[in-house]
Amino acid sequence: MPESRCLQGIWSSPWIFIFAASGSAVGLGNIWKFPYVLGQNGGGAFLFVYCACLLLVGLPVLMAEVALGRTVRSNPIDTVNDLSERRIVHPAWVFVPWLAGFTGFLILTFYSVIAGWSLAYLDRAVTGDFVSITHDGALGMFDTLLSTPAEMLLWHTVFMALVVLTVGQAVTRGLSAVVRILLPILVMTLLLLAAYSMMIGNMNEALSFMFRWSWEDITFDVVLSAVGLALFSLSVGMGAMFAYGAYMSKRMSIARACSIVVGVDLLVAILAGLVIFPLAFAFQIDVEAGPSLTFVSLPIIFGGLPGGQFFAGVFFLLLVVAALTSAISMLELFVAWLHEKFYMARLKAAFLMGLAVWFVGIAVLLSFNHWDSKFLFGLNFFELLDKFTSLILLPVGAIALSILVAWFIPHSMLQNEMITNKVSHFQWWYKTLKYISIPAMIVITFAGWIGV
Ligand code: PFF
Numbered sequence: 001m002p003e004s005r006c007l008q009g010i011w012s013s014p015w016i017f018i019f020a021a022s023g024s025a026v027g028l029g030n031i032w033k034f035p036y037v038l039g040q041n042g043g044g045a046f047l048f049v050y051c052a053c054l055l056l057v058g059l060p061v062l063m064a065e066v067a068l069g070r071t072v073r074s075n076p077i078d079t080v081n082d083l084s085e086r087r088i089v090h091p092a093w094v095f096v097p098w099l100a101g102f103t104g105f106l107i108l109t110f111y112s113v114i115a116g117w118s119l120a121y122l123d124r125a126v127t128g129d130f131v132s133i134t135h136d137g138a139l140g141m142f143d144t145l146l147s148t149p150a151e152m153l154l155w156h157t158v159f160m161a162l163v164v165l166t167v168g169q170a171v172t173r174g175l176s177a178v179v180r181i182l183l184p185i186l187v188m189t190l191l192l193l194a195a196y197s198m199m200i201g202n203m204n205e206a207l208s209f210m211f212r213w214s215w216e217d218i219t220f221d222v223v224l225s226a227v228g229l230a231l232f233s234l235s236v237g238m239g240a241m242f243a244y245g246a247y248m249s250k251r252m253s254i255a256r257a258c259s260i261v262v263g264v265d266l267l268v269a270i271l272a273g274l275v276i277f278p279l280a281f282a283f284q285i286d287v288e289a290g291p292s293l294t295f296v297s298l299p300i301i302f303g304g305l306p307g308g309q310f311f312a313g314v315f316f317l318l319l320v321v322a323a324l325t326s327a328i329s330m331l332e333l334f335v336a337w338l339h340e341k342f343y344m345a346r347l348k349a350a351f352l353m354g355l356a357v358w359f360v361g362i363a364v365l366l367s368f369n370h371w372d373s374k375f376l377f378g379l380n381f382f383e384l385l386d387k388f389t390s391l392i393l394l395p396v397g398a399i400a401l402s403i404l405v406a407w408f409i410p411h412s413m414l415q416n417e418m419i420t421n422k423v424s425h426f427q428w429w430y431k432t433l434k435y436i437s438i439p440a441m442i443v444i445t446f447a448g449w450i451g452v
Helices: 014-025 028-040 044-072 078-086 089-127 136-144 148-167 174-198 203-211 221-234 242-246 254-281 295-306 310-342 346-366 381-408 411-417 424-448
Strands: none
Touching: 014 174, 014 242, 014 254, 014 310, 028 089, 028 221, 028 254, 028 295, 028 310, 044 078, 044 203, 044 221, 044 242, 044 254, 044 381, 044 411, 044 424, 078 089, 078 174, 078 242, 078 310, 078 346, 089 136, 089 148, 089 295, 089 310, 089 346, 136 148, 136 295, 136 346, 148 242, 148 310, 148 346, 174 254, 174 295, 174 310, 203 254, 221 381, 221 424, 242 310, 254 295, 295 310, 310 346, 346 381, 381 424, 411 424
């Protein structure tokens, strides 16, 4: 397929895909979600299983998604339509990109609210609210934010406005420049904070919690959480990487690009853990606290750090930008489709989608206060969305997409896409996807549903 086919443009250099895809992968999932899921699942055993999931499920599925995107160079929905017009796949497979887009849409409704918390903390950081803060003070600060829906609504609105304005431009422009600067600074800041946290915190206990494990710690729940988080963190199963694959130059090896993205994603997550846990153990912060863990620990670190006000400002700014580069990839599928199919201006398409996300997001933010009561199945609206997307929609989307690629797209077409000039790479990927990733995802997901 000619490179000019893609209406949204092609990344101007093969490396830009790596930056953009890393921008999508690295976000709140690494800095907010990874530490608290690790905390709730016993530490080392989870990290070990998580790494295995990244390698045996995340990487092969990510490569499948990118390869499919690059075959037709169109938005995910039209890619499948095109393949069905050419009688390569059955038209019914179009449910895969629709499901992926719907999942991304739902995830963005709560992702934006959590990104709003980061904006609220950026505001508190620069006004010096963290200076000499105590553990109780940090807990109180977080509780106050959750019980003030007006403030959460303000930051949710600001964040969604930023998402709409950014995604309204063609993502092939500008995004990589932002990520290219953001990622190295983020990694360096995390390194610095990790060193400081280990100095003032309980390094020994944190390291043994994160890296020591025994076989009996690996329970079914640990495996289930690890698969879900690996898919979420790599942004697979939601059409984001599918859409970005369409803009990827043919000169870049998919295997190489995706391996780098997985490596960067894991590195940032582990660094976030090294920042949070030494401190959590030193200050008796409950590591199983859940979504509040990152937002209670970080102010304490910055509160005692010389120049903490400056570092806190930089850190939360980076977190907001990292969340933004992830959030825009969640809307890209529908925005590209509306633009290519109906010639709707990207900004208009982004505004309409953003408005719908913003609206549902209001119900999410109210579930932390006025609507805290249980909504369905003993869960509030936020918990319901989180569980519904991570336990049902995400795995089903990833399984369906992988089956489509591994069993229905012709072998020769895939081989063509994977130009690594090393056939062994292709075979390695293809067999892992077909015989390890897909069966593992199916067994784990279904066993999770029936509550094994
Ligand atoms: N991978 C992102 C993170 O870890 O924060 C979250 C994400 C981005 C999920 C894009 C889904 C997506 F389509």
